[in-house]
Amino acid sequence: xxxHLKRILITLLAGAILLGTASCGKRESWLSFGEKKSTxxxxxxxxxxxxxxxxxSVTGGTTSADRAAFWQATAAxxxxxxxxxxxxxxxxxxxxxxxxxxxxxxxxxxxxANSESSPA
Numbered sequence: 001x002x003x004h005l006k007r008i009l010i011t012l013l014a015g016a017i018l019l020g021t022a023s024c025g026k027r028e029s030w031l032s033f034g035e036k037k038s039t040x041x042x043x044x045x046x047x048x049x050x051x052x053x054x055x056x057s058v059t060g061g062t063t064s065a066d067r068a069a070f071w072q073a074t075a076a077x078x079x080x081x082x083x084x085x086x087x088x089x090x091x092x093x094x095x096x097x098x099x100x101x102x103x104x105x106x107x108x109x110x111x112x113a114n115s116e117s118s119p120a
Contacts (some may be wrong), residue, residue, distance in 0.1 A: 053063040
């Protein structure tokens with residue numbers, strides 16, 4: 001009797017779990033390995049993107065290729081600016097280091113000259 005009740009309880013629990021995770025064909029349902037798109041959905045999205053690009057080229061708007069070219073040019077500009085900033089920063093650092101060394105030499109010789117000229 002106890003084993004029979006335990007078996008029914010386990011079966012009902014397993015059934016509830018399976019019913020809770022069943023998708024029933026709905027797109028918003030739980031998916032075990034992330035979002036999966038059917039081939040029809042992928043084909044539809046590709047066709048929609050091509051239609052938008054065709055419409056943009058006919059009406060004179062921007063296509064996705066134009067947007068990609070813009071962002072590529074923007075990225076290239078930022079890379080060049082970063083290179084100039086690195087080279088300029090290194091040059092300024094080197095110049096500041098040389099100026100600091102000259103300042104130390106100038107102040108150390110003036111301190112030595114002042115200490116020798118004034119008797120203690």
